[in-house]
């Protein structure tokens with residue numbers, strides 16, 4: 519069956535940076551058929567050639583533009599004009615496109631108007647899974663706004679037609695977390711508070727807001743990163759073994775963690791990098807945080823007493839996302855080995871830019887010394903792989919085309935994540951200015967007594 523992907527917001531950063539490159543790869547991997555089409559919708563009165571000329575200046579990766587062009591159609595479109603939806607419906611049905619994906623690469627406030635438009639024009643019928651709608655994060659700005667967007671969507675679509683993207687879930691090592699945890703029996707008995715001292719979930723960036731000030735200043739690190747990516751990682755780390763590894767069972771296991779997880783409001787540090795207020799499209803008095811540190815606990819028997827530390831922000835020392843599982847020491851460690859350094863055993867799940875798993879454990883120093891030092895077993899996920907591992911958006915786009923919802927967020931997860939965040943986002947927050955990562959680490963140590971370098 520011929521497939522169509524209809525992109526609303528085709529002149530935006532997401533389309534240029536992620537969606538066009540993902541389509542280019544899917545074509546070359548022969549995951550799209552020659553008769554499949556990408557319909558690029560925009561409110562600009564231009565033709566496909568000018569769109570492509572402009573896109574070439576925006577897309578950073580090398581693409582095979584000649585082949586890509588043969589899959590693209592440009593459509594002038596006014597989101598507020600019901601006739602444009604009706605015309606699009608005619609265009610798709612006249613060309614025989616039945617299996618259609620509507621991708622909303624738009625500001626979230628436009629989701630309801632487009633949902634209404636595509637529904638009332640007959641582009642999508644409620645319950646017809648051959649028509650699917652993809653929504654980007656953030657899904658709302660708080661619990662109330664997310665609920666109100668969702669109420670609108672459920673008027674027009676069944677949950678089975680709604681794909682809410684959290685692109686972190688498309689990353690190789692995030693998908694790999696469940697395999698590492700549940701395909702290796704050694705972790706079965708040890709993955710709980712008896713053996714795990716703490717969990718650190720980090721997503722650091724070196725860049726500032728760049729050209730996304732308009733979006734970022736309204737959202738901040740709490741809602742841009744913690745509400746979605748970091749909480750999803752915590753859910754995958756904290757969940758018990760699902761009944762099966764089918765989509766709904768995995769989500770059922772994740773939602774239990776999200777319902778039991780609470781941020782410790784008194785632990786939170788909000789930071790804003792020096793120079794943020796001078797960035798383009800940032801309010802000169804902005805109180806938006808570009809960094810957040812928070813401690814959380816999962817209040818159930820499996821995790822009692824094991825803290826989770828979340829660290830995420832911009833303009834830090836390096837670009838790195840990873841999850842560190844710090845294991846407890848044997849109670850008698852220093853009695854058995856008087857020179858042992860405590861807290862050396864850890865499992866590091868590397869998410870980006872490298873992906874892999876590193877196991878750090880206590881070993882004897884080689885030679886005559888009886889020193890105990892950290893040794894490393896380091897698995898690089900992509901190194902031994904001949905060919906390319908997929909980028910998150912390639913995987914996610916392909917999954918939408920194949921009606922596979924495993925890596926998409928279900929409504930109750932979104933609701934639970936906003937409940938966690940809402941409790942702290944209404945806090946009156948001191949905002950610490952930082953020049954660099956060491957600055958903000960010093961603040962966390964002084965204000966909260968947590969030494970990040972020792973975690």
Ligand SMILES: NC(=O)c1ccc[n+]([C@@H]2O[C@H](COP(=O)([O-])OP(=O)(O)OC[C@H]3O[C@@H](n4cnc5c(N)ncnc54)[C@H](OP(=O)(O)O)[C@@H]3O)[C@@H](O)[C@H]2O)c1
Pocket residue numbers: 526527528529530531532533535560561562597622623624625626628654655656733
């Ligand atoms: N960029 C990323 O890496 C990224 C990552 C994760 C999630 N997201 C999410 O993806 C969505 C799009 O992000 P983006 O970065 O692509 O934003 P963007 O660069 O600001 O682009 C937004 C797109 O929406 C269109 N648009 C905005 N208002 C419109 C209106 N009133 N009528 C018609 N079209 C309108 C813009 O068209 P014009 O060109 O005509 O203004 C543009 O094509 C957002 O929900 C964002 O949160 C983005």
